[in-house]
Amino acid sequence: MRILVANVNTTRSMTDSIAAQARSIAAPGTEIIGLTPRFGADSCEGNFESYLAAIAVMDRVVSYPDPFDAVIQAGYGEHGREGLQELLDVPVVDITEAAASTAMFLGHKYSVVTTLDRAVPLIEDRLKLAGLDARCASVRASGMAVLELEEEPERAVEAIIEQALLAVREDKAEVIVLGCGGMAGLDEQIRQRAGVPVVDGVAAAVTIAESLVRMRLSTSKVRTYAMPRPKTVIGWPLVGADVPATQ
Numbered sequence: 001m002r003i004l005v006a007n008v009n010t011t012r013s014m015t016d017s018i019a020a021q022a023r024s025i026a027a028p029g030t031e032i033i034g035l036t037p038r039f040g041a042d043s044c045e046g047n048f049e050s051y052l053a054a055i056a057v058m059d060r061v062v063s064y065p066d067p068f069d070a071v072i073q074a075g076y077g078e079h080g081r082e083g084l085q086e087l088l089d090v091p092v093v094d095i096t097e098a099a100a101s102t103a104m105f106l107g108h109k110y111s112v113v114t115t116l117d118r119a120v121p122l123i124e125d126r127l128k129l130a131g132l133d134a135r136c137a138s139v140r141a142s143g144m145a146v147l148e149l150e151e152e153p154e155r156a157v158e159a160i161i162e163q164a165l166l167a168v169r170e171d172k173a174e175v176i177v178l179g180c181g182g183m184a185g186l187d188e189q190i191r192q193r194a195g196v197p198v199v200d201g202v203a204a205a206v207t208i209a210e211s212l213v214r215m216r217l218s219t220s221k222v223r224t225y226a227m228p229r230p231k232t233v234i235g236w237p238l239v240g241a242d243v244p245a246t247q
Contacts, residue, residue: 001027001029001030001031001069001070001210001213002030002031002033002066002067002068002069003022003026003030003031003032003033003068003069003070003071003072003206003209003210003213004033004035004061004064004068004070004071004072005018005019005022005032005033005034005035005071005072005074005202005205005206006035006037006057006060006061006071006072006073006074007034007035007036007037007074007075007181008037008040008044008050008053008056008057008073008074008075008078008080008181009037009040009041009042009043009044009049009053009075009146010036010037010038010039010040010041010042010056011036011042011043011147011150012036013150014146014150014181014182015034015035015036016034017150017182017184017185018034018074018181018182018184018202019032019033019034020184020185021184021185021200021202021203022034022072022184022202022203022205022206024185024203025202025203025206025207026206026210027210030206030210032206033064033068035057035060035061035064036060037053037056037057037059037060038056038059038060039052039056039059040052040053040056041053042147043145043146043147043182044075044078044146045115045116045118045119045145045146046118046119046122047122050075050077050078050079050080050122051079053075053078053079053080054078054079054080054083055080057073057075057080057084058080058083058084058087061084061087061088062087062088068090069090069091069213070090070091070092070093070209070210070212070213071084071088071090071091071092071093071209072092072093072094072095072098072202072205072206072209073092073093073094073095074095074181074184074201074202074205075094075095075096075181076095076096076099076112076114076119076123076178076179076180076181076201077096077114077119077122077123077125077126077179078094078096078122078126081094081097082225085219085225086225086226086227086228087227087228088219089218089219089221090213090218091209091212091213091217091218091219092219093205093208093209093212094205095181095201095202095204095205096123096126096127096130096179096201097126097130097132098201098204098205098208099112099177099178099179099199099200099201099204099205100112100127100130100132100136100177101132101204101208102199102204102208103175103177103197103199104132104135106174106175106197106199107173107174107175107196107197108135108174109135109136109137109171109172109173109174109175110135110136110137110173110174110175110176110177110199111136111137111138111139111140111164111167111168111171111173111175111176111177112127112136112138112139112140112176112177112178112179113140113141113142113160113163113164113167113176113177113178113179114139114140114141114142114179114180115141115142115143115144115145115146115149115179115180115182116141116143116144116145117141117143119141119179119180120139120140120141123139123179124136124139127139137167137171137172137173138167138171138173139179140163140164140166140167140171141163142156142159142160142162142163143159144156144159144160146180146182147182149180149182149183150182156183156186157186157189157190160178160183160186160190161189161190161193161194164176164190164193164194164196164198165193165194168194168195168196173196174196174197175196175197175198175199176190176194176196176197176198176199177198177199177201178190178198178199178200178201179201181201181202183200184200184201184202184203185200186200187199187200187203
């Protein structure tokens with residue numbers, strides 16, 4: 001089984017960290033391929049960067065030359081999952097939905113701890129769109145920028161733990177979700193300090209993707225996620241890719 005794990009930003013070191021976390025949880029025989037977009041921002045922390053990333057991830061995934069069995073979009077609260085589901089005939093799993101749905105098996109309500117406050121509304125909207133907001137106690141910002149997660153890991157962990165403890169104490173959360181792909185691999189440290197289950201979206205997405213592949217299930221192509229109709233698309237960056245659009 002081969003799973004593509006697509007980072008939403010262009011920071012290759014973050015792609016490597018995300019892929020390493022995916023490999024640590026993957027079952028024997030699952031090959032993890034980390035993908036970095038060819039264009040876009042070095043971190044995604046707002047709507048402009050998120051919409052840009054949606055195009056960049058589609059470009060990178062659809063032009064990948066070898067066969068694959070599933071795709072994980074490794075950006076929390078980012079746009080683009082729906083486009084990938086239209087373009088592909090394999091399962092597409094977004095870490096936002098994977099983490100939140102997993103958290104719902106572990107407690108009555110969950111809280112998300114993310115990066116900057118400006119990302120909170122994007123995450124709230126994505127959870128609402130996915131129908132996962134009813135059991136979300138809160139979305140809290142750690143105040144750490146995405147790139148600071150790598151540059152200042154100790155400070156980042158402390159900031160995340162602080163918000164996780166507040167979520168448990170003040171918001172009555174019973175599970176914490178890490179709301180950024182760049183937080184991959186921090187779950188154990190935070191679990192030990194917060195005293196509640198902590199869900200890493202990348203790990204959750206890998207296990208869900210593997211399960212869908214094993215059950216031979218993929219996105220329904222009836223109506224909502226049917227393949228795009230063939231059209232003339234000007235300036236489409238998917239050059240050379242086998243997509244239902246002409247240049």
